[in-house]
Amino acid sequence: MQKDMMSHVDARGEPVSGASEDAITLYEKALAELQCYQGDPVETVEAAVAESPEFVMAHCLRAYAFALATEVGAMVEAQDSYKAARGLATTARERRHLAAIDQFLKGSWEGAIAVLEDTLVNYPRDALALQVIHLSDFYVGDARHLRDHVARVLPEWSPDDPGYHALLGMYAFGLEECGDYQRAEEMGRRAIDLNPRDAWAQHAVAHVMEMQGRQEDGIAWMRGRERDWTADNFFAIHNWWHLALYHLDLDQFDSVLAIYDNHIRKDRSRVMLDLLDASALLWRLHLRDLDVGERWTELADCWEPLSEDGFYAFNDAHAMMAFVADGRAEAADRLLLAQQRAMSGSRSNAMMTHQVGYPLCNALRAFGRGDYATAVDLLRQVRGRLNRFGGSHAQRDVFDLTLVEAARRDGQLALVRGLANERVELKPSSPLNQRYREEASRRLAEISGAAVL
Numbered sequence: 001m002q003k004d005m006m007s008h009v010d011a012r013g014e015p016v017s018g019a020s021e022d023a024i025t026l027y028e029k030a031l032a033e034l035q036c037y038q039g040d041p042v043e044t045v046e047a048a049v050a051e052s053p054e055f056v057m058a059h060c061l062r063a064y065a066f067a068l069a070t071e072v073g074a075m076v077e078a079q080d081s082y083k084a085a086r087g088l089a090t091t092a093r094e095r096r097h098l099a100a101i102d103q104f105l106k107g108s109w110e111g112a113i114a115v116l117e118d119t120l121v122n123y124p125r126d127a128l129a130l131q132v133i134h135l136s137d138f139y140v141g142d143a144r145h146l147r148d149h150v151a152r153v154l155p156e157w158s159p160d161d162p163g164y165h166a167l168l169g170m171y172a173f174g175l176e177e178c179g180d181y182q183r184a185e186e187m188g189r190r191a192i193d194l195n196p197r198d199a200w201a202q203h204a205v206a207h208v209m210e211m212q213g214r215q216e217d218g219i220a221w222m223r224g225r226e227r228d229w230t231a232d233n234f235f236a237i238h239n240w241w242h243l244a245l246y247h248l249d250l251d252q253f254d255s256v257l258a259i260y261d262n263h264i265r266k267d268r269s270r271v272m273l274d275l276l277d278a279s280a281l282l283w284r285l286h287l288r289d290l291d292v293g294e295r296w297t298e299l300a301d302c303w304e305p306l307s308e309d310g311f312y313a314f315n316d317a318h319a320m321m322a323f324v325a326d327g328r329a330e331a332a333d334r335l336l337l338a339q340q341r342a343m344s345g346s347r348s349n350a351m352m353t354h355q356v357g358y359p360l361c362n363a364l365r366a367f368g369r370g371d372y373a374t375a376v377d378l379l380r381q382v383r384g385r386l387n388r389f390g391g392s393h394a395q396r397d398v399f400d401l402t403l404v405e406a407a408r409r410d411g412q413l414a415l416v417r418g419l420a421n422e423r424v425e426l427k428p429s430s431p432l433n434q435r436y437r438e439e440a441s442r443r444l445a446e447i448s449g450a451a452v453l
Contacts, residue, residue, distance in 0.1 A: 010057070011162045012125040017089050018054030026051060027058050028162070031127060034065065035166035037199040037235030041065060049084075057128065059085035060097040064132050067104040070139065070312045071272050079105055093123050100132070107347025109140050117149065124153035127163050134170045139314075140348070141387035147174030165194035169201030176207045177392060184208050196228045199235040206242040210394045213427030218246040234271075237264050241277040245394070248284060249430045256285065260295070270302050272315060279303070279318035280398050286325050287405045288432075300326040307331045310338030312349055313357025313389040317399075320361040324368030332365055356382050356389040360399065367402060372410035379403040404436055413447070416440040 026048035033041040063081035066074040103111035116133040172188035191201035209218035240263040247255040300322040363378035420437035
């Protein structure tokens with residue numbers, strides 16, 4: 001029986017250990033769900049494990065799902081799956097996966113990426129390795145490898161292969177983050193043609209339209225395909241966030257708040273990625289001095305139990321937004337102390353926190369205290385290396401907006417004008433960018449005229 005199970009292969013022809021045919025079917029379903037951010041891949045892969053307890057790749061998929069959650073508590077589950085697989089009979093490819101998971105458990109994003117990269121060099125049709133390395137490249141802010149890790153293996157695949165749409169969607173996002181917007185949109189649309197439920201490809205095209213300032217196109221793209229990316233999809237909140245950004249660019253605040261209330265915070269999710277989107281959207285409104293009522297309180301309540309995690313600097317910055325906006329000084333203090341502890345460690349997050357997260361959180365806190373000069377100084381120091389703590393260009397733009405607003409409130413008009421000039425060149429259709437530039441230019445002209453008189 002064991003010998004027969006060792007001879008099975010996955011849908012791409014790779015040998016797998018310890019799996020029955022029924023378990024492989026469940027594994028492929030879980031992988032497809034992970035690629036489309038659809039359904040519950042953890043529940044599905046757990047069914048595969050129940051069917052074949054020695055199915056190594058099923059244990060690996062489950063471990064990755066939790067390791068990529070960027071939550072302290074999830075790492076316990078990842079560790080459990082790793083332990084369950086570690087003593088089983090394995091192929092060389094499976095041993096590489098276990099080595100990558102071990103690196104995640106040790107807190108080394110770079111180590112895990114290096115192992116996965118070598119895995120794909122030797123097994124370019126390993127769909128799980130590609131999925132995990134793509135998300136890992138995103139979490140460390142490596143735009144080039146978001147694109148190139150997919151480009152390396154793409155010719156080894158056929159459009160007839162299951163999951164080919166996912167490669168196109170990932171490639172689209174990598175191209176977008178590298179500024180190749182036309183090809184990114186083409187690839188994303190091709191992915192959607194192959195699988196309309198591919199939420200990552202949907203999001204890649206949304207990123208293109210966000211970066212190009214095509215707000216009306218973006219609204220039409222999201223609304224026109226809403227049933228495909230919202231139904232039974234655990235990435236829907238992030239795509240709702242993208243839709244909200246288009247409305248925000250157009251000063252359509254009622255639409256923004258309606259999306260926030262009816263979709264982003266409808267179920268009061270405590271999932272980390274959902275909390276990030278909520279903070280990032282409310283902070284943009286906070287920068288506009290918009291009254292959002294009790295929304296910050298609800299969100300800060302969710303962030304407060306995580307204030308001492310010091311696990312991932314990108315998360316810390318979004319927690320700090322909630323603590324600052326809701327006036328939670330003690331929670332902010334605890335977060336900064338946790339970051340100091342994190343910086344003394346050897347995990348990847350130590351570098352992220354030292355180079356970006358800690359000064360950024362101090363900048364946000366200074367902004368909340370009205371110390372705009374300090375906020376400007378700190379934000380300018382980290383602006384050029386923000387990618388080092390992960391996220392996309394669209395996500396990190398909130399910190400550029402904070403810099404512009406801090407400079408405006410501090411009366412640094414020449415800096416505001418220069419920063420606004422950058423933004424207008426990239427997104428001339430944004431009323432906010434135009435207002436920043438016009439206000440700064442007008443006030444500088446008034447000052448100059450007064451000086452002449």
